[in-house]
Every structure is written in structure tokens, then in C-alpha cells.
Amino acid sequence: MDVISAGIAQAFRLILSGDQEIVGIIGLSLFVSFSSVILSTCLGMPVGILLGTHSFRGKGVVLRIIYTFMSLPPVIAGLTVFLILMRRGPLGYLQLNYTPTAMIIAQICLVTPIIIGLIYNLVREKAPVVNRLGITLGAGRLEIMFLMIREMRIGLTAAVVSGFGRAISEVGAVMIVGGNIKGKTRVMTTYITELKSMGDYSRAIAIGIVLLIIAFVINAILYNFQEREGK
Amino acid sequence: MDVISAGIAQAFRLILSGDQEIVGIIGLSLFVSFSSVILSTCLGMPVGILLGTHSFRGKGVVLRIIYTFMSLPPVIAGLTVFLILMRRGPLGYLQLNYTPTAMIIAQICLVTPIIIGLIYNLVREKAPVVNRLGITLGAGRLEIMFLMIREMRIGLTAAVVSGFGRAISEVGAVMIVGGNIKGKTRVMTTYITELKSMGDYSRAIAIGIVLLIIAFVINAILYNFQEREGK
């Protein structure tokens, strides 16, 4: 318990100190997670909405596969991306392993199914109503998609927040493809793991708390936005 | 890529071989994840529904905190539980570290906020309608809760499935509190990590595929159940 309280105290000291290295690590964490969540959202939101509004043969199987990939272990996602990007791999010539780009790609593999699954589940009930309204008022396919997004923005935001939570807290994938290289690919979670393996528990917890504080601030911003829009 | 296809082939060989050790590892994974998801659901479902149906002072803050804990890094969850359960920690006398019980506790910390957050988000829109119907037909508080669960079973199932996906794919927390002890606390994800650190990529991928197949089967069962009920 002393370790935990020491960690809490240290967390605040860290934040106030403005240590360059820590700032860089936090910045990279945010950059990687935001990038992967934004790209996953661009991919997953239309797919989730289309699944929620359209019926087609084999839809059941597609859904089952998407739900399955919500259980994809980060280590496997990381390893697969690593093997594809490795020098001998099919995309080796791009030399992406051990770069933030590879980390973003690996996180996209993890986050996209989550976003699709959650959005599908959210959209399914309300979508038909919005859909038929859009059609009768003369909205085209794309316009209906935007209408859905606007009408369900609160729920969609929450789905994206879940995806963000997954991305920023995940370590298995970014560790493998990023390699936790100091000053290059070290993010908060890989740093926590390193600190932990060096037995520096209180600093590990301090970084964990910093991560939660950042998540809290981001959630608070989105939540305030929801508050204003919703109700 | 050879590694990936080798991994796929090996996955099927593993499944067919019925290797005792692998069976034990899979069994423990399922036991730990199911236990933690069931307990998290028992905790999280009522809380999520109550948050979705009731207004009270400070609700905004509570929600923000729950959303924040959806970003809790598994390593931090594991470390915190570990420090509390360690020999010199406050609950050390229970001697739970390095047991499946500790793994379940750590996963509950990870999964409960996810289940609460998703359920809250799901329930929010539909709950008022069900709530007022229940009241006018003479349902008590508990009966209304059951009614909500029944009316939103598809969405709730999906929330629980998300929680299960998180639990079964997670490695950071179970590694710390479980220790990946052969025959005792080794689960699929810790085994994957071990294989990867030994450079045995194809076997790591094979276990990853086994994990996904299991997740697929579980999803298919739940999905079929939904299919029959829904539509």
C-alpha cells in the first residue's frame, strides 16, 4: 500500500516537473492512440452503420467474426503485424517495424473490430427509424449516413471512447511492433511494463495514474460535449 | 508469412492432438475469464441500469470516472491487485497471489467498468420508456430491473461479450498476479507471451488462433441465442 500511495504522490510530482522525457512519452502515447482511434473510426463507423442498417446474405457470419475479433489478444495483433512488416515479410521494404506507424497499424487491428461491434449494436435499433425518415425527406445514402452519425452522436462518442480506452491502455501490440525504444517508440504502457520489470513499482503506478488522469481529462471533454448536445 | 501459415497449421494440429497441457491452459483461461465476466456482470449490470435510469447529484462525475476506468491499463490493474494481495500487503493473509482467484479479481477490475459503461450507454435511451411502462403496470424496483434486462437482452449480451473479449485477450493483469506458473496459473495469453519471448512465433500464433476459435464458438452460441430471440 505504501507503494500505491508513493505512486500517487510521485504521479503528481511527475506531472508538475514537466520532465522532458515523460512529456515525450505521453505525447507519443496520445499521438499513437489518437491516430489509431481516428483511423479505426473512419473505417469502423461506416461499416458499423451499414451493418446496422442493411441486411445481406452472410451477415450473421460477418458479425460473428467481428465479435470474435473483439477478443483478439494484443500480443497476437502485434505479432501478426510484426510478421507482415518484418524485413522478410511481404511489406518489409517499407521498413515500418519499430516505428510509431507500425504501432498505429497494430492498434487499428485491435480497435476497429471494437468500434464496429459497439456501433453496430448501438445503431441496430434506432437506425431503421432514422433511415426511413432520411429516405422520405430525400436524403441520399451518404446524407443518411451523416444523419445517423448526428442523431446517435452520444452513443457513437461512447463507442469511440471505448476504442480509445482500449488503445491507450494496451501494451502487448505496441511493445512488439514498437519495441519500446527510448525516445522513439516508448509510450506510457510500454514504459510502465519496463518500470515494473525493473521493480520500480511506485514509478510504474505513477505513470499509470498519469495515464488515467489523461484519460479522465479526455473523457471529461467528450462528456461535456455530450452534455451540451444531449438531454 | 510462412510463420503465420505455419501457425495456422499448427493451431489445428494442437486442437486435434488434445495435448493435456494445452487443454489445461485453455480450461483455465475459460474458467478465469468466465468467472470474472460473470462476477463483473453481476456487479456492473445493475449499476449500469441504475445509472441509465436514475438521476442524482454527481452522476456526471461518476460517469466520467467509469469511462476513465475503461482505459485502465491491465498492467496497472494487475500491479495494484498484486500490491494489495502481496504477503506484506493489507490482504496478504489470504495468500491469494499466484492463484486463479487473484487473476479473477484483477480481471474484474478491468471488465466491470467496461460493462457498466457499455450498459449505461445502451440503457440510457430506451430505459425511460421501459421504466414508465413497468411503473404503470405495477412492477417493483427489482421487477423493473428484470424487465430492462429482458427487453434489452440483445444489447446487454453484446456488452457482456465485449467484456469477455477483454478478459480472455488480456495478458498484463493475469501475468502479474498469476505469474504464468506452469500447470497452475498459465493461461492462453500468458502462454502466448512466453512463446513469443522464446522466439517461437508460430506456436504463439497457433495458440492465438485457438483463442480466437474459442471466442468465435462462444460468440456463435450467444449470437444464435440472440437470433432466436431477436428480430
Next chain:
Amino acid sequence: GGGEAEAPEAPEAEGPSEIQGKIILATTTSTKDSGLLDYILPEFTYQTGWEVDVISVGSGEAMAMGEAGEADVLLVHSPKDEAAFVEKGHADADGRFDVMYNDFVIVGPADDPAGVKAAAASDAIAAFTAIMEKEATFISRGDNSGTHKKELSIWEKAGLQPAGEWYVEAAAGMGDVITMADEKMGYTIADRATWLAVGGNTQLQIVSEKNPSGILNNQYGVICVNPEKNELINADGAKAFQNWILSAETQELIGTFGTEEFGAPLFTPNAAK
């Protein structure tokens, strides 16, 4: 390994070299977690202009990466496997070089239930035998890491086959295993660098160390990966690293690391001159 030792080209001491690219160094967690690489690598980059991406993994994985041509140069501590690695032609023409060593220590609970400290304070084989006789809890790395291989070789030399409730195979990192030994009040074998970093938080103590036969030595070697594996391997950078780490100046630098924090150096340089 080959005994070739080219004099490293001493760079002009006037200023930093231009950055000319990067190499990937696959190494074990102990070299990185101990802080050694952070201590010495800036000098390398300064002198040669090669940046180093340090990927710290288990020795097993580091060599798998070498075999796949994913790393340019390896710094590992599993001499038997390293020999096999060179044998199979995964190394470049020069092969493997000793770089430095530190040592393993056997640690155990403060009350030392197997009485190792009294009976075998500097005899690893006797220590293991005592632990097995008493069936005192022993935590094994169980992950084919360099440390695990070392542990297995000691059991082998002792002619013992550990098994049973008391022998816990936890395939986890060194720090985790030390923590687990502390929690389970058992024994384990650890490299000194990790022990110095993690052991302070535990109630464990060293029960056996500095075996005169050198059985507890932890020898590190450097290997350049065979550049024919693929065209992306940075053979020049790797060779520059190898030459640099074997150079007299760097060896001296390694010999000073850790004196400030722990009062004694963590690694003993022993590059074949």
C-alpha cells in the same frame, strides 16, 4: 568465435559525427533494464553517427530475430545457443566475440530454510542440491532465457532432475520471478544486475554467489547477423557497433558502469584482445 580483433578506428574527438542511419540491436532485458546501454550507447552514436534501436527481448527471441534477419547485431548471454547460431551460419564471417560478463546469484528467503548460506555460500551445485533435498520452494524462469538455460545447466551438472510441488516453473521476466520468490518465500537464480535493481524491495538475500569454478558467470557475446539474410540488414553499422563495443575505450567504459549507484561495477569487460 573467431579471435580477430581489429583496432577500432578512433574517431576524431572534435565533434559528433553526422547521423548516417540506424542499426537494430536485439539484446536481453538485463543489459537494458540495468541501464548499461543507456550509459554507453550515446557515446557510440556520437562517435560513429549510427543510431541504435535497442529491442530488449529474451535471449531466445533475440536469436530468433537474428535468425530471421530482423536485427543487425545481437548482444546476448546464452553461449551454447550462440555457438549453435554461429555454426548454422546465421552470423557474419567474423562470428561471435566475448564482450563482458557479470554473474548469477542464488537468492533465497531471509531465514534460508534450506540452510544454503551456511552449507554452500559459494557452491552453486551444492546449493541446488540442498534446496532439492529440503524441497524448499524454487522458482524457475522456465522460459528458455539465458538465465533459465544457466539454471538447467547447474541442475544437469548436479545430476538432478527437479520436479514436484516445490519446483515452480513460472515463465516470466527476471524481475517478476524475483518478486515471486519473495512472495512465495522461495529460492531462485538471478543475474546480478537485475538482482541489484529489484532485490532491494524484497526480503530476499543472496545465499550463494561467486562460485570459484566460474559456473555462475554470465558471459555476454556480440554477434553481427549474416548480412546475406536480406538486403535491409545494416552490415556496416553492425560491424561498427561490434568493433566499438570491443574497443579498449568502450571496454573501459563498461567497467565503470554501476560504481556510482551500487559501489561496484555491474559488468566485467573481457573482450578478447
Next chain:
Amino acid sequence: MELEIRKLVRDYGTKRVLDLESVTIEKGTRTAIIGPNGAGKSTLLNIVSRIDVATEGEVVYESEDPRLVTQVFQQPYMLRTSVERNIQYPLRLRNWPEEGMKKRSNELMEDLGLLDLRHQKAWKLSGGETQKVALARALSFQPSLLLLDEPTANIDPATTAEIEEMLLKINREEGTTILFVTHNLAQARRVCNRLLFLDKGKLVESGDCQEILQNPKEEKTRRFIAGELLI
């Protein structure tokens, strides 16, 4: 006295949608609540049925038991199950035996022409069918106070006549007190003996139904009734 409305006020934000002086509803009466759109009629019913709370004032009931009050909504919510089970739900809450439930629901389905639809999914019914099921569900447990919000708005003329007949019958035979929102003045005339006329949240006039419809005292009521003559 069935209930007494004591100076009821309901604000939504800064908007005062209800501001009633005290009114008593006698036991066994059939009271029509009429008034323009947005007058606060539904709001009043919601407060009486306890699904909304007044900002100021209160409703005092003769009976303590809230399970004797029920309401049929303007847009009824159908439980995600069959028509029959929807109707039986309140009985199930009251632990009726299977036999009794079957008998009662058959009776009601027969009266309302729902027998053919008994095994249909209730949430896929047509507008009028939905309203009939909601009515049957509310009547199933013989409430002592029945609140109806435009119950025949979507129902065809012949069925409307039957429903009116039915309401008069349960009022006569079981003494059920009825509070009835309608825009159909002819219907109010046929069914009710008391009348409340609301406008902009205020109680403009109350008294005997036939009398007010023939000789409204207030100018507002007069104009409203004249409105019907336009159509």
C-alpha cells in the same frame, strides 16, 4: 374521492407546462381531459400515474396501493414478446396462476379482436393494433383508476365504438374511475360525465361534461368547442 390534485405545478427548465388549481376526481367518475395540443394533458396524466413528479403540489390518492393505478400511453411501448404475453405481463407480476392468466387474456383478446394476433411479435403490430394491445394489458388486472391518453386515436370506427362500450361497461360493473384524454369531443360526450378543460397548463373549466360541452362558461372553452364545428 378517488384522488385529489393539489395545486400542481410542473416546470421543464424555465418552461411552466402545468399550473393547476386543486381538483378532486370522485370515485367511479369518467372524466374527459380536453384542450389544445401542448396544454399539459399528458403531463397531468403522467404525474397522476407517478411516472413524472410535480415541481410543486401533490396528488393525494384514496388508496395507498400504487398498483391500482394504470395508464395507456399515447405511443404505447410493446414488450419484446408476443401479444398474449404482453397482455399477461401485469398478471405475471401479480403472481396469477397460469390458468387464470390464460382465461383473462383470452377474454380481453376476444373483446378487442386480437385473438388472431395472439402469437405475433407485439412490437411489429400496426398502429391501431398496438393501441389495442396496450389497452388490453392495462385492463387485465382490473385497476381501480385507469388513465387513458387518446386511446382510440389510431383505431378504426367500429373498434372505437367497441372500446367505448367496454370502458362504459368496466366503469359500470367494476366502478373503475376513468381519466380520459381525447381530442374527439363527440367521444367525450359519449363516454364521460365529468370534464376538465386545460389550456397552456391552466385549468380553464371543470364540471359536468355534457353541460360544459353545451354551455361552456369560459370564452376559451367556447372557442375550442367551436373549433370542432369547423371540421
Next chain:
Amino acid sequence: MELEIRKLVRDYGTKRVLDLESVTIEKGTRTAIIGPNGAGKSTLLNIVSRIDVATEGEVVYESEDPRLVTQVFQQPYMLRTSVERNIQYPLRLRNWPEEGMKKRSNELMEDLGLLDLRHQKAWKLSGGETQKVALARALSFQPSLLLLDEPTANIDPATTAEIEEMLLKINREEGTTILFVTHNLAQARRVCNRLLFLDKGKLVESGDCQEILQNPKEEKTRRFIAGELLI
């Protein structure tokens, strides 16, 4: 000819809810669709407005442009924005200038007595207010074919008269074709010049509105009209 319905069949599972012979709707006519609950009236409108698809048969339109057809639903969905923006939404889709939208929506709000509610949250309106907004929204872009599903069911008598007036006016001035589902035969008589009588998915009778209501040829129609006399 505005549109031609060619032998339309609609099945839900094994249930045939619509099975019409061919009918032509002439341009500029005002057609009432009447029939008992569950006759298939809403289903017919939905197929005509393209939000549902026929199992067999088709609808042929004079104009190719689907954006000239619109529908007001029995339970209208309000976009999660203000009343004013709901009404302007179809115009926004059609890229009207801000000025023109303002003018048009003001016109409509004035006509329907919605000016006071313009900045209200549209999804919190009363039943009748909701229906008025839905009507204004549908009329905003001057459709050539207007489908109405019981548009005045929840509207007070005075406003009902105004709406009927309005429909006659747009039909007269703009030649808008109107298809009008209603249970109110008097309203059909006042507003329409053509009539379709549906029962159990079949077209029982069609022709001049006044004529059929006075002298129904079919027994079923006769009985239905007699039903109104009961009330």
C-alpha cells in the same frame, strides 16, 4: 397519372399483409385510404414511399425523381435538434440558401401555430405538437406526392380544421397529389375526392370518395361505414 400500383404483394414471413390488384392514382387527386386496423394501409404507404419493398409487383411513378415523394408517419421521428431545424432539414438537403430556409420554415410554423416552439427540443414535444412538426417538415420542400398516415389523429379540433384547410390549399395551388390514411370518415369526406377501401390486405373497393361513402357497393365497406354510425 401520378403513380400506378401494379399487383402489389407484401409478405412478412408467412403472413400476407398486402395483396392488392392494380390501381392508378391520378395526378392532383386527394385519395383517402380507409380500412380496419391491420388492413395494410401503412404498409401500402411505406411501399409507395420506397421505405419498404414489395414481395411481388411494383409501383410505377410518373416522375423519376424519388425526392418528390414524402411521407408523414403515424409515429413521427423527430431529429435531435430544434423544431425549426427539423423543419429546415429537407431544405438543407436541397442546399437552399439560409435566407430561403428561414422564410419557408417561418411560413409553415406560422400556419401550424408552432412559432412559439421554434427553439424547443423537437423530441420533447407533446404528441400533437410532434405531428404538426412532422407535417411542416414534409411540406417544406413542396413535394409532388404527399403520403399522410393519420396525420391529425393526435391533433386538437381547431388545428385539425386548419390542417385540412392547408392540405386542400396546397392541392389546389400546387397540384400536390395526396394519399391520406385516416380512420375519420368525416375527414375523408371533407378532404378527399378519391377513396381506396382496404381490408385484410385486399383492395375491397375504390372510386369516388363521396359516392362510396354514401353508397358503398361492397358489403364489407357498407359494414365499415355503418361502424362509424355506432359512435
